[in-house]
Amino acid sequence: MTLSEPQQMDMFWYMLLARRLDERAWVLHRQGKIAFHISGIGQEAAQIGAAFALRKGEDWVVPYYRDLALMLYLGYTPREFMLSLMGKREEPSSGGRQMPSHWSLRRANVVSHSAPVATQTPHAVGIALAIKMRREDKVVLTTIGEGATSQGEWYEAVNWAAIHRLPVIFMVENNRYAISEPVEKQMAVEGAAAKACGLGLEGIAVDGTDALAVYDAVARAVEKARRGEGPTLIEARMYRLTPHSSDDDDRSYRSRExxxxxxxRDPLLRMRQHLEAQGWLSAERLQAMEAEIKALVDTAVNEATQAPYPAPEEAAGPVFCTEVSHA
Known part of the structure; x- marks a missing residue:
């Protein structure tokens, strides 16, 4: 499944935007301007590869907290990201009441997850069941870290999806560390894809630093799901280049070497080198992209800084629905 030059250039643009926003978040944290940040640096290629395999605005996405690049492609704006980091009232996920990077975007069919890991996978499977019951031509993508595949919710969700042949793709972003625990202390198999055989669905391992390889794998899984042939587990293998979060000191469990x-093997560098080799990305074009993105990031920071915080009384609601219609 080949993507055109403009599509591949768009892939790189979103990866670069995610990286520069992520880097600015670290700066803001060190300046004391935000309280917390959890990073996706090193995971952009897998997220963008998967995103390009979806029908944006039609398919459903239930992401996890590192998925900034995925969210940007789906329509989440740099301003909305900064509003989230700063806990501002206009932030779309929760009105400034949720932790940052707990994504929700109604206009893009993105459903929020909660802080306990793996809890989003049963939600994704529930959406996939509804899609099947309604005979809709849609799929669900849900993402997760490899450490969360040790949780019971993940096994229950994947098992249910496999039994009922639901249109859902489970993408495990294996960045080699679940906070401080390496993969070999999380599972007795080589990787998460190997867990699929015991649950009755196809498991595929792919190089998560190669956006085009991830796109190909997810696109095939999406088409399979649309044909009614059930779910796929895709393990995208990459490396988390930053600490787990702004509260983590990764020097305590892995070497600088x-x-x-x-x-x-930075995925951003890999994509850039690929585009340069194709003759599509010149130094001048890269410089122009960097300038455009810097302006977007600067504007997002300035606007979010000036935006209002939620009023204290807004913390009390709305936190539940009083009227439910099953029509």
Missing amino acids: EVEAHKR
């Missing part, structure tokens, strides 16, 4: 070695 290890991190530096993986920086040489």
